[in-house]
Amino acid sequence: MIELLFIGTGGSVATEERDNTSFLLLSQDTAALIDCPGSVIQKLKKAQIDPRSVHSIIVTHIHPDHIYGLPSLIHSLMLEDCVIEILGSERSVNFCAELLDLFNLRSEKVKCHVNFIPVVPGEDYRISPSLTCAFYKIPHSPSSMAVGFHKIEEGLDLLYSGDTPRFPELLQRVQNIDYLIHDCSAPSRIFEEYPSLYAMHTDSLALGKIAQEAGVKHLVPCHFFGEVDFSIKEIEDEIRENFRGELTIPEDFSRIPLTKKT
Numbered sequence: 001m002i003e004l005l006f007i008g009t010g011g012s013v014a015t016e017e018r019d020n021t022s023f024l025l026l027s028q029d030t031a032a033l034i035d036c037p038g039s040v041i042q043k044l045k046k047a048q049i050d051p052r053s054v055h056s057i058i059v060t061h062i063h064p065d066h067i068y069g070l071p072s073l074i075h076s077l078m079l080e081d082c083v084i085e086i087l088g089s090e091r092s093v094n095f096c097a098e099l100l101d102l103f104n105l106r107s108e109k110v111k112c113h114v115n116f117i118p119v120v121p122g123e124d125y126r127i128s129p130s131l132t133c134a135f136y137k138i139p140h141s142p143s144s145m146a147v148g149f150h151k152i153e154e155g156l157d158l159l160y161s162g163d164t165p166r167f168p169e170l171l172q173r174v175q176n177i178d179y180l181i182h183d184c185s186a187p188s189r190i191f192e193e194y195p196s197l198y199a200m201h202t203d204s205l206a207l208g209k210i211a212q213e214a215g216v217k218h219l220v221p222c223h224f225f226g227e228v229d230f231s232i233k234e235i236e237d238e239i240r241e242n243f244r245g246e247l248t249i250p251e252d253f254s255r256i257p258l259t260k261k262t
Contacts, residue, residue, distance in 0.1 A: 002027045002130075002151055004181075004256040006222070007043040011185055012065040013226035014038075018252055020065040021223045023181075024049065025149060025158075030128035032056040034147065034160060035066040041076040047253055052080055056127045059088035060162030061144040062095045070096060074105045077112040087125060089135075090118040091143035119145065136173065138164045140200055146170055148177075156260045163223060165199055166206045171214035178261045180214075182207055184221030187234045208239035217261035218246040 003026050010018030020037035024044075031053040033040070044051045051073075059067055074084075086096050093116040100106050100114065119125060119135045126132050135145040140163045148159045158179040161170065171180075185201040197203075202210075204221065211219045221235065232249055239247060248256055 002156065002258045004220070004250075004254075004258065005047055005049070006250045006252060006254045006256075007040070007047065008038060009222045009224060009250050009252055009254075011223050011225040011227075012063070015226040018224060018226060019043070022066075022069075023222075024054075025131070027128060027130050027151070029130055030055050032058060032127055032131065032133075034058045035060055035162075036070045036073060037065050037067070038069045040069045040073045043253075051077060052082055055082075055084060057084060057086045058133070058147055059086060059092045059096060060147065060160070061089070061141045062092050063141060063163070066163075067092075067096060067099065071099060071103045071105060074100060074110070074112055074114060075103065078105070078110040079112075081111045083113045083115060085115045085117055085127070087117045087119055087127070087133075087135075089137075089143045089145050092145070093118045095143070121145070124150075136170055138162065138167055138170055140164050148174060151258070154260050156258055158258065161202075163201060166202050166210060168210060168213075171210055171216075174214070176215035177217065179218045179220060179258060180211060180216045181220040181222060182211070183223045184235060184239070185223050186225045186228055187230050187238055190225070190228050190230065204235040204238035205241060208241055208243040211239075211245065212243045216243075216245055218248065219243060220248050220250060220256065222250060 005024040008019035008022040022035040025032040138146045160181040183202045188203040188205040191197045191203040
């Protein structure tokens with residue numbers, strides 16, 4: 001079985017209910033962490049996940065709400081004899097290396113060894129015997145990448161957009177995908193009030209439209225802004241104006257078992 005475990009579902013400004021977006025992809029042979037904000041160790045333990053089971057960290061981009069927990073995670077594992085691979089764009093992995101060096105977290109006394117893997121868009125990377133992933137350049141920041149996962153045994157596909165504006169070129173690559181986890185920062189009225197958001201993020205009305213056009217089978221919106229006022233019901237209603245597939249709106253610590261869609 002493979003499942004998603006969200007340890008955060010919010011945007012750059014956390015709320016009482018939602019920390020910055022981050023999740024684990026859990027299979028029988030690995031735990032892959034996608035982005036690394038906040039106190040990851042505390043959240044893993046709260047979810048009853050052994051932090052030593054995390055063998056890969058995928059960094060979608062280097063804005064603070066996606067990487068600021070990395071030094072704390074490695075520091076917490078410094079006495080553990082383990083290896084963690086960090087994958088992302090060249091900008092992202094270089095920045096992560098510099099960030100760890102600021103805290104002297106790549107010295108000999110740190111037993112947790114970190115390997116940095118700058119990815120090439122479109123190429124496949126094996127992160128466990130059962131999981132491969134590929135990366136796609138997206139607009140949001142110069143370091144930004146979307147990441148797609150493939151479950152070899154079952155042919156189950158999942159794409160995570162990371163923070164991204166509406167970008168049809170991305171979904172054209174993955175028509176009829178099983179699962180799409182996508183930026184859904186706020187309802188359309190918030191974007192109309194602050195038009196600069198259109199260049200950085202996706203509103204719920206637009207997400208429903210592009211997911212339906214791409215034939216997405218199961219949509220999982222996330223990265224909900226914490227600094228403006230709206231309800232999750234408003235998000236759901238806007239998505240449902242156009243999207244007819246399965247829809248799961250996660251909360252922090254939501255678990256979503258992944259199954260092949262027919």
